Amino acid sequence: MIIMKKDATQAEIEGVVAEASKYGVHCDVSRGEVLTIIGLVGDEHKVPFSHLEVMPGVKEVRMIETPYKLISREYNEAFQGKDESRIIKLKGVEIGGAEPVYIAGPCAIESRTQLMRIAEEVKRAGAHVLRGGIFKPRSSVHSFQGLGAKGADEAREALSWLREAGERFEMPVVTEARGESQVNLIAEYVDIIQIGARNMYDQDLLGYVGRAGKPVLFKRNFGASIEEFLSFSEYIAAEGNRDIILCERGVLPIGKGKNLTRYTLDLAAVPVIKRETYLPVIVDPSHATGRRDLIRTMSAAAVAAGAGGLAIEVHYNPAESWVDAQQAITPAELKDIIDDCRQIHKIVKG
Amino acid sequence: MIIMKKDATQAEIEGVVAEASKYGVHCDVSRGEVLTIIGLVGDEHKVPFSHLEVMPGVKEVRMIETPYKLISREYNEAFQGKDESRIIKLKGVEIGGAEPVYIAGPCAIESRTQLMRIAEEVKRAGAHVLRGGIFKPRSSVHSFQGLGAKGADEAREALSWLREAGERFEMPVVTEARGESQVNLIAEYVDIIQIGARNMYDQDLLGYVGRAGKPVLFKRNFGASIEEFLSFSEYIAAEGNRDIILCERGVLPIGKGKNLTRYTLDLAAVPVIKRETYLPVIVDPSHATGRRDLIRTMSAAAVAAGAGGLAIEVHYNPAESWVDAQQAITPAELKDIIDDCRQIHKIVKG
């Protein structure tokens, strides 16, 4: 990271960028109110820092150890001179703002009728954002992979239903991109692109989604430490996209015998990530627990832990759901959850 | 498990017990309002169930797969004909009752003065139970092991301070037994005996503590599934002691790199264990996170998850604490936490 002097000229800044770029790194120029910082992204291996240090306009060269400097609150504070959290505004919804945001919808989109009915009911229950899976990550190639897997036409059709539902019920919409070739297609139809837990380490996909021009809902892998989660978020940020919503959805359970939940929800990750980064953090209690009877309780706990939102799977008839039927709740249950969470949020926001 | 007929006589019950005992098992006779159940504890390998099944008074012999039948809510409901949670009453405090219980005090007792001051301050902040470590489990033999490790006299002295503080400030007191030979000594002085996470699998110690005639605060091992935790609780219950307070205190963190908390607090364990057993469940946010700045948030989340209490390390000057200084909070912070938690509990208790 190269810190420019307060009165560094534009020419001096460009000079440093030009010089550093010769060594194959990408320069992320961040003009704060107080200072201008040039973050180097890529292989810093051969960059001659001692040479850069003496160029005109350079105040200092600082090696930042953290692998997630672009999204780091500390980096932002130190050089922008202010402590601000990122608020992502979409069609009147503020993610990362004063109130938690509720993202709800079916695990998988099954038909236009199913989606419209669920959209209407979650909207009425208080949801802000509509979710619905079209490309489903699955453990077995022999399981249902989502309507998107049926072919390009079916994928476009399902995406258009999602856009239509979002417009009709006035909610931004989100769906998951599981592979590079889906990113641009999805970006045409939705407001937020989701990257699932299984693709967290997929750095090429993160590059694509970072360049797609849409906010990204980014889920922690079940085997990843918080540090790794943030390091891979940095792959999105390095493309110039800071509209990243981080989502905790449970890590691998420990021990022999049964844990009685699908994953272990790491709620302490919420306050930890909020201290480390300026990005909004939400929680997905549906995939974390895999149990309908725990969603209300763990939603309350997530908001008490400071979550800026929840992503919940909802179906008017959970037992009929094609995928993950055991974890979906009804719209009526969603309403109760949102009621609880609003009250709890008032207490903990301080 | 042998289920006796509704009208089975005392003689018939004794007959079955006598017969089963011949095969080296211990009989746990549980006389419910509806039925009498004889649970067999120990090696069921050679018990001739087909023979027992036809003895007078026997209704049926049922093989229970669960390794934790004695503490199981289902077992209790099925045979006692009622769904009741265990309430442990100690000097006016109800653990497992209507309100969460706050257990607070120093990680390690350092001196009489230190303990009295902390006791007074946590009482004033709203704590119900006083904790203080005398025998400390430590990763390194070269670290401070608690005053109890200095010798028998020092151990008794520290225990007497703890009893004195409990009497003076009207709180039941709890300390940890780390080995068999400490159990009876500790039982002379305290109201509750704690078994720490590292001793969870220590079935001989569990037998001793089960027979010591005091309620047990039993912590989950950081590498144990919920099923294992409950299976080892059963070792205490099998001694006839059902006054067991189960404590979630975090499991091993996942992934490469830093997790930024000491352990991963598994808050979903709280509602899960409350459904599985009739025992009270509390949470220890201090050891789970190892970070003072997370205690308030994770305490709120724990109570939102339904915790029946919290165990928190408190010191009037945390930085001076001999052990785990980075996780202790002040009495003033404890008061704020209790205030938050009371409000959250009102919302979630429904």
Add this chain to the structure above:
Amino acid sequence: MIIMKKDATQAEIEGVVAEASKYGVHCDVSRGEVLTIIGLVGDEHKVPFSHLEVMPGVKEVRMIETPYKLISREYNEAFQGKDESRIIKLKGVEIGGAEPVYIAGPCAIESRTQLMRIAEEVKRAGAHVLRGGIFKPRSSVHSFQGLGAKGADEAREALSWLREAGERFEMPVVTEARGESQVNLIAEYVDIIQIGARNMYDQDLLGYVGRAGKPVLFKRNFGASIEEFLSFSEYIAAEGNRDIILCERGVLPIGKGKNLTRYTLDLAAVPVIKRETYLPVIVDPSHATGRRDLIRTMSAAAVAAGAGGLAIEVHYNPAESWVDAQQAITPAELKDIIDDCRQIHKIVKG
């Protein structure tokens, strides 16, 4: 899975395939010596099995629970009437054959000179296959990502060096594809395409690589059970590609404190996978341990465990290596390892 009668005609087989295909599944027809099996790949959710069961030529419809039936030894044995392991033949090298195969080369290709020198030296030491990273998966976006990350021209240039080295020193070559868009490019130049541990769950990428017409070296994710590893291998197999080399490279280490190795090498996975599938299994001691001083010992252990090969990072001057310098060995050390392993293989092959 639909099992056809012994004397089922081609027309009957095609009839079943046509019928099943109507429901959106792909049919994998496997004509064994004894029976013909039609495996259904994809969403079996709406396939009317009771209807298929009574079609002409159908012997029975069997639901296979295992999520990895296509690569399963049991499936192969039951229906092909023989127990055979897969041998992948490439330019005179047999992977999965009588002798373990040694894959060696630099972690990352740094220059033509570096690659040629290493290729020559590993060949002389006894290696059969040449490896070299061009697209490197890295934890931090701020680290060196391989020559392939510099641009399309640099990627092609590095790939052409790899092909050239393979031709000159008569070894098949392998490099890693980290994203969909690299697959076809890489397939033009190499003999084997590697999918790294971090991309194991990336089912779209697995589909691409399955269709690329080259054998795949597929590495287990560090957070994946053996069952998951095999389930995701099935995504490659479902594209009709059975030339899959499975590679164990270590799982996440357990516990607080240091484990003193980078990952925990799961050598029991070798005999387990060899019993479950008919595919060759190799071991990567370099990434698993991350320690040069353990490579010889763990290579010996891997071959004793039945590994069909080893993938080892070699550099003529390990300390100079741009990536993972602490785990590379010298060509001289490779020779000693191969000598040990040949002797051990003689003992354990029985």
Add this chain to the structure above:
Amino acid sequence: MIIMKKDATQAEIEGVVAEASKYGVHCDVSRGEVLTIIGLVGDEHKVPFSHLEVMPGVKEVRMIETPYKLISREYNEAFQGKDESRIIKLKGVEIGGAEPVYIAGPCAIESRTQLMRIAEEVKRAGAHVLRGGIFKPRSSVHSFQGLGAKGADEAREALSWLREAGERFEMPVVTEARGESQVNLIAEYVDIIQIGARNMYDQDLLGYVGRAGKPVLFKRNFGASIEEFLSFSEYIAAEGNRDIILCERGVLPIGKGKNLTRYTLDLAAVPVIKRETYLPVIVDPSHATGRRDLIRTMSAAAVAAGAGGLAIEVHYNPAESWVDAQQAITPAELKDIIDDCRQIHKIVKG
């Protein structure tokens, strides 16, 4: 750690010990050929090192960060001036010597007849040490806990059979102590006391066993890092007992779904621990895999990894075994394993 001058007198050494002891620490005096070292064990918190540093005869005071200095090879080398591994000699058997040692016998002793027959057969197959469980650690209180759980008389009887079998077939014998009160009893009858994986963290028990005057076979807990394993070994060493045999027996498996082995055998722990400490390291493939069909392969791998011995469960009729029947092998299989291992050891000992 206080390092005394080469020519420090006995009086000077005693002076330092007396001074340091005032602060509640125990002094471990180790007189090497080159130097005398006084290791401080216990709470170093209040020891005034600056004062000790200037006492007569003191060369320097060095803070050792490692929590396992007493068993550390580095500590031993630095101050004893030589690099030696610990060899434990028992009735003609050398553990930690030139050849791997084979420990075999039943999981649980069931009867005198069973034990004698197995002892005879394992001796004939080449075993050096006889094992047999009397106090069994079990996950469920409702399972068979070993003959020792039946009462004091039964425990003594089973122990006397074990001693008798050891004498008759000329093998040292080992059994597990699960609790403090068993340690001295067991020490009367056996040559080696085993501490099982579940008791690894039980520091009071480790103190007892360290003082019992017998070599200790110490097993790694399934949730413990290598560093923790060595740190808790230090609890035994701190009692003056350096006859510690470290045993790797598998750690918790990773991932969702099945791993198809009971635990994950961490064979890299073998060379790592051999570099860190001077103690012998053995492997228990029986508990690690839980699968009879993997014992031969994983035994070969363990010896290839440098294991100084193996602990294997053997039964003349494995299916009849009361405990862990699925992992026991026959004496004939043991013989084949020992044959393989002898040949492999010749290759890897270099």
